[in-house]
Amino acid sequence: MLALAAGIAAGAATPPARLLVHNATLITMEPSEPEPFVGYMVVGADGRISALGRGEPPAGTAAAATVDAREQVVMPGFLSGHSHLTSSVMRGINAGRELDGMIDFRPTFLDGRFYEEGDVGTFTLHGALDYLRNGITTAFNYPNRRCPPQYYNEAFRAEIASGQRFVYGYNVPDMPYEKARTDFLAFKAMTDTYRDHPSFLRLALAKNGHLGRVAGHSQFPTEVRIAKEFGLPLQVHFLESSFYQKQNRHDFQYIKDSGGLDVPLVFAHFVHADDRIIEESVKAGAVAIWNPLSNGRLASGLADIPKYLKAGLTVGMGLDGQNTADISNPFENMRMGLYNIRMKYERASVLGPRDVLHLHTLGTAQALGVADRVGSLKVGKYADFLIVDLTEPDVGPVYDLHGSLVFACSFSNIAQVYVGGETVVERGRLLKHDSVALGNDVRFRMTRNREKTTRLLSATTKP
Amino acid sequence: MLLSPSSLVRAAGALLFLADILPAAEPARLLVSNALVLTLADNGPAPFTGWLLVAADGKIAALGAGNPPATAVATETLDAGGKIVLPGFVSGHSHLAASARRGRLPDKELDGLIDNPVPFFRADFHQPGDLHAFALHGSLDYLRHGITTCFEYPIRIRHLSEDIYKEMFQAEISSGIRLVYGYNVPDLPPAEARQAFIDFKTFTEKTAAGNPRFLKLALAKTGHLGRWGKDFFPTEVAIAKEFGLDLQLHFLESNQFQMENRADFKMMEEVGALKIGLIYGHFIHHSEEILQKSVAAGARMIWNPLSNGRLASGLADIPKYLKAGMSVGMGLDGQSTADLSDPLENMRMGLYSLRMKYNDASILLPYDMLRLHTLGTARAIGVADRVGSLEVGKFADFLLVDSTHPDTGPIYDPYATLVFACNNANVDTVFVGGEPVVKRGRPLKFDAVAVARDVKARVAAMKSRSTRVGAAASKP
Numbered sequence: 032m033l034a035l036a037a038g039i040a041a042g043a044a045t046p047p048a049r050l051l052v053h054n055a056t057l058i059t060m061e062p063s064e065p066e067p068f069v070g071y072m073v074v075g076a077d078g079r080i081s082a083l084g085r086g087e088p089p090a091g092t093a094a095a096a097t098v099d100a101r102e103q104v105v106m107p108g109f110l111s112g113h114s115h116l117t118s119s120v121m122r123g124i125n126a127g128r129e130l131d132g133m134i135d136f137r138p139t140f141l142d143g144r145f146y147e148e149g150d151v152g153t154f155t156l157h158g159a160l161d162y163l164r165n166g167i168t169t170a171f172n173y174p175n176r177r178c179p180p181q182y183y184n185e186a187f188r189a190e191i192a193s194g195q196r197f198v199y200g201y202n203v204p205d206m207p208y209e210k211a212r213t214d215f216l217a218f219k220a221m222t223d224t225y226r227d228h229p230s231f232l233r234l235a236l237a238k239n240g241h242l243g244r245v246a247g248h249s250q251f252p253t254e255v256r257i258a259k260e261f262g263l264p265l266q267v268h269f270l271e272s273s274f275y276q277k278q279n280r281h282d283f284q285y286i287k288d289s290g291g292l293d294v295p296l297v298f299a300h301f302v303h304a305d306d307r308i309i310e311e312s313v314k315a316g317a318v319a320i321w322n323p324l325s326n327g328r329l330a331s332g333l334a335d336i337p338k339y340l341k342a343g344l345t346v347g348m349g350l351d352g353q354n355t356a357d358i359s360n361p362f363e364n365m366r367m368g369l370y371n372i373r374m375k376y377e378r379a380s381v382l383g384p385r386d387v388l389h390l391h392t393l394g395t396a397q398a399l400g401v402a403d404r405v406g407s408l409k410v411g412k413y414a415d416f417l418i419v420d421l422t423e424p425d426v427g428p429v430y431d432l433h434g435s436l437v438f439a440c441s442f443s444n445i446a447q448v449y450v451g452g453e454t455v456v457e458r459g460r461l462l463k464h465d466s467v468a469l470g471n472d473v474r475f476r477m478t479r480n481r482e483k484t485t486r487l488l489s490a491t492t493k494p
Numbered sequence: 495m496l497l498s499p500s501s502l503v504r505a506a507g508a509l510l511f512l513a514d515i516l517p518a519a520e521p522a523r524l525l526v527s528n529a530l531v532l533t534l535a536d537n538g539p540a541p542f543t544g545w546l547l548v549a550a551d552g553k554i555a556a557l558g559a560g561n562p563p564a565t566a567v568a569t570e571t572l573d574a575g576g577k578i579v580l581p582g583f584v585s586g587h588s589h590l591a592a593s594a595r596r597g598r599l600p601d602k603e604l605d606g607l608i609d610n611p612v613p614f615f616r617a618d619f620h621q622p623g624d625l626h627a628f629a630l631h632g633s634l635d636y637l638r639h640g641i642t643t644c645f646e647y648p649i650r651i652r653h654l655s656e657d658i659y660k661e662m663f664q665a666e667i668s669s670g671i672r673l674v675y676g677y678n679v680p681d682l683p684p685a686e687a688r689q690a691f692i693d694f695k696t697f698t699e700k701t702a703a704g705n706p707r708f709l710k711l712a713l714a715k716t717g718h719l720g721r722w723g724k725d726f727f728p729t730e731v732a733i734a735k736e737f738g739l740d741l742q743l744h745f746l747e748s749n750q751f752q753m754e755n756r757a758d759f760k761m762m763e764e765v766g767a768l769k770i771g772l773i774y775g776h777f778i779h780h781s782e783e784i785l786q787k788s789v790a791a792g793a794r795m796i797w798n799p800l801s802n803g804r805l806a807s808g809l810a811d812i813p814k815y816l817k818a819g820m821s822v823g824m825g826l827d828g829q830s831t832a833d834l835s836d837p838l839e840n841m842r843m844g845l846y847s848l849r850m851k852y853n854d855a856s857i858l859l860p861y862d863m864l865r866l867h868t869l870g871t872a873r874a875i876g877v878a879d880r881v882g883s884l885e886v887g888k889f890a891d892f893l894l895v896d897s898t899h900p901d902t903g904p905i906y907d908p909y910a911t912l913v914f915a916c917n918n919a920n921v922d923t924v925f926v927g928g929e930p931v932v933k934r935g936r937p938l939k940f941d942a943v944a945v946a947r948d949v950k951a952r953v954a955a956m957k958s959r960s961t962r963v964g965a966a967a968s969k970p
Contacts, residue, residue: 120903123910127856138906157903164900273853327846328914330855357902357914363839370803371847377749379806380601424638424918424935425946426833427594427631428953430612434597438804439833442900442919443935459900459919470901477904 046076048094050414050452053087055100056432059408060107060392065385067432072105074414078229078451083410100418103446104436106388107407108168108415109361110395111350112320113266113299116158116172117143117151117186118352120473130272130329133355134244139488140481143178150476151178152185152192157473158353159193160464164456165359166445167350168415169196169396169405171320173237173266173299176202184221194455194463196230196415198399200237200266208253215257229413229451232401235297238267242286243278251289258294264400266297266320273332276303283308292317297398299349300325301339302332309342318345318398321390323368324358325351333371336390337381347395348387360442361391369437384437414452419444520550522568524890524928529574530908531557534581534868535883541908546579548890552706552927556886574894577922578908580864581883582642582891583837584871585826586796587742587775589647590632591625591662592828594949604748604805607831608721614960617653621959624952626661631949632829633669634937639835640921641826642891643672643882645796645875647714647742647775649828650678656690660697670931670939672707672891674875676714676742684729691733706889706927709877712773715743719758720751728765740771740876742796747807752779759784768793773874775825776801777815778808785818794821794874797866799844800834801827809847812866813857823874824867836918837867845913860913890928895920 053071071088075081082088121141125133143151155174162170174186183202190197201218203211225231236258239250258265267286270279280303286292292315301319304312312319321334339346350356350364365387372382396406405413419440421429426439448456455462527545545562549555556566595615599607629648636644648662659678666673677694679687695711702708713734717723734741746755756779762768768791777795780788788795797810815822826832826840841863849855872882881889895916897905902915924932931938 122903122915123905123907126907126910126914127859129855324846327850330849330853332853333850358917360917367843367846370800370843371850373806374803374809374847377806377808379603384600422946424635425942427596428950430598431600434600438600439596441834441836442917466901470898474904
């Protein structure tokens with residue numbers, strides 16, 4: 032039943048399969064396959080899964096490369112539904128502040144307005160590659176408009192260069208509707224040239240500024256209008272910080288009045304939702320992205336995920352920017368979320384390992400509207416997967432595979448990361464990029480920006 | 495001590511240790527230079543780029559900012575290349591043999607785990623060498639994750655022979671980890687229990703005579719108060735009192751038993767437990783009265799965030815405890831409940847949980863967490879004179895952390911980079927007593943692959959023994 036041998040016996044005209052993985056313990060994350068099984072997977076020349084099944088592959092199955100994944104787990108790559116990849120170069124800042132302090136006290140040299148050519152691209156690439164080596168093969172990148180406008184497109188190009196699959200959230204500039212629409216069209220035309228690029232999953236909008244904070248309200252109707260006209264999801268930071276939660280709950284009325292619920296809304300964080308907001312969001316088909324590491328670091332609070340799920344809300348997970356979730360480890364992100372929910376309820380059965388695995392893979396793909404192509408291992412989807420080695424570092428005998436995977440594994444257990452059936456990371460090492468050179472480039476640029484802003488500041492404070 | 499700093503000078507805001515290094519009988523073991531040093535000592539200096547000298551006895555002979563003086567000479571030298579050097583982590587509550595039981599019963603709380611032990615881990619299915627292998631696996635797992643000292647709380651399986659019980663101590667002391675060993679007093683009448691303790695004490699003295707890895711003996715309560723083992727608690731208290739030992743016990747851990755555990759406090763008072771050195775493992779569901787009386791009695795607590803989360807035990811109110819003056823340490827617990835032994839993640843789990851609870855990011859800072867998982871824990875388990883911070887005279891147990899591999903970007907605040915952005919993958923080298931024991935996650939003195947295979951083979955053999963017995967028993 033599982034051995035859908037599409038493409039295998041299709042004859043000589045079909046280009047040879049790219050990869051055959053066999054003897055693997057497969058966790059497909061398909062809801063119809065709740066139990067792991069030992070089997071094989073074939074990746075076609077187009078980077079998609081062409082066959083997958085239990086046991087040995089059918090006789091005659093051939094591929095350009097073969098991987099014996101004996102005693103190793105093969106699972107879908109993780110997704111992050113909410114990410115600010117340029118933040119990868121700003122980790123550890125403002126260690127004792129909440130979100131609002133983070134926004135208000137950003138060191139001057141990290142202010143994008145002072146960025147020079149190549150900064151946005153380099154920093155984004157650093158962040159995207161950090162994701163890949165942590166096993167996150169798809170991200171919704173929510174860039175930041177706070178940089179000289181001529182450099183804004185660098186983030187998109189860096190995403191293409193990284194090899195990671197992505198949904199790109201365009202920030203509508205803070206302009207009157209007609210001008211903003213023109214700007215959007217120019218950006219869309221640029222991205223359209225990548226329409227057939229397999230890394231670029233889709234375009235979306237990412238709200239410019241924060242509702243309740245900067246550039247929040249004035250811009251929102253324009254963003255809703257563009258999202259509606261072009262049929263795009265709109266992602267918004269909403270109900271994140273504890274400090275602004277009351278204000279943000281009032282904003283919900285404003286979101287409704289602006290027609291926000293008529294477009295596919297993606298709420299990032301959604302920590303402090305009350306019953307009415309949950310109910311109306313579910314009815315409108317809005318979705319939420321849960322970012323446990325970031326919500327913890329910033330003391331934002333704990334989203335009541337079991338309650339949301341019970342109410343029928345689609346929930347995905349995200350790593351947020353690396354300046355608020357300074358480590359991009361999805362295994363830890365799952366534990367942070369799961370264990371905190373368990374501590375809140377003081378009941379372990381309230382959420383289990385399989386549940387958080389779903390949230391960080393297929394659940395996020397569903398929330399981002401890309402589950403037709405990523406999020407689970409299924410014939411026809413992209414072959415984005417991880418080989419997880421439970422023996423190095425060794426986690427001992429396995430009694431419950433989902434338990435061992437979610438409770439005991441970490442970054443170090445990721446043996447390989449595959450995107451489209453190609454290895455991009457081997458034991459934490461990037462195969463298609465020079466991570467040492469990139470790290471040095473980042474440090475050089477940061478030092479330069481720091482010196483430059485120090486000069487600028489001392490010049491302006493002279494009598 | 496032949497090597498000692500003659501003076502400690504702070505000038506113009508810059509840190510400087512002037513080490514007057516005398517010629518030593520034995521040459522120093524190791525000189526580390528060009529390191530970003532976080533001493534984590536009380537009133538310690540801000541992070542500085544400097545050096546550290548380890549004497550032949552494995553203790554820190556001197557350390558300071560800048561380049562090492564010409565007199566600082568050692569057999570081995572290491573240019574840290576700007577990497578971070580900090581004390582090895584300390585786990586104040588650990589069950590190392592549980593390393594062979596991870597991932598089990600993912601939807602159960604503590605009580606579910608106690609009530610559903612692995613059926614083939616019964617005493618009669620253990621053969622010589624099994625517990626040795628499991629405890630070694632757990633100890634090496636700790637070392638690989640940068641934990642250089644732990645309070646080992648073995649679990650005495652009922653009806654297990656004393657010879658097999660002793661294997662855990664033998665394995666742990668041979669692993670290279672530094673150890674406070676919590677002996678489980680057997681469930682016997684007082685005089686026999688006392689004799690068993692004396693026999694074990696003699697055994698440890700013989701086995702670990704002169705071994706600097708053995709820090710001290712303590713007691714670890716057999717059973718769980720509120721579950722089983724209440725009846726022989728007075729015996730344990732009496733032995734602890736007679737021999738001047740700390741007594742660690744699981745207390746106020748599981749949610750289900752918290753009310754009963756609170757009532758147990760009265761019994762603890764009555765049997766004089768508050769007059770000995772008490773260490774609470776967990777201490778989550780306290781009451782005001784228990785907190786105040788415990789602080790007054792000098793009782794200490796070990797916080798185990800990963801375990802408390804996995805088991806849904808709850809969140810200990812650490813800021814409140816600290817404010818009340820309680821001595822707080824941190825632990826990884828057994829790998830069957832904190833299935834991953836990464837202290838960097840354990841700190842984040844604790845820190846972020848508290849921040850979410852308080853909606854206040856300033857409630858605890860990265861520096862506070864580092865201190866809790868090192869010197870704070872060393873203090874709570876009574877070994878801060880020897881480990882927990884990088885200070886002259888203490889053991890040179892330290893980690894070399896490379897924040898560029900995997901790269902975490904520029905460092906703006908070393909404490910935050912460590913606590914927010916690093917995990918075990920950034921731990922480049924683990925040193926115990928100035929000797930490298932783990933490099934890039936790989937134990938240097940053991941074949942980790944062989945140990946892992948041995949554990950799996952032994953678990954499979956135990957299972958098959960149990961199946962045979964089960965088949966024999968169910969025969970008509």
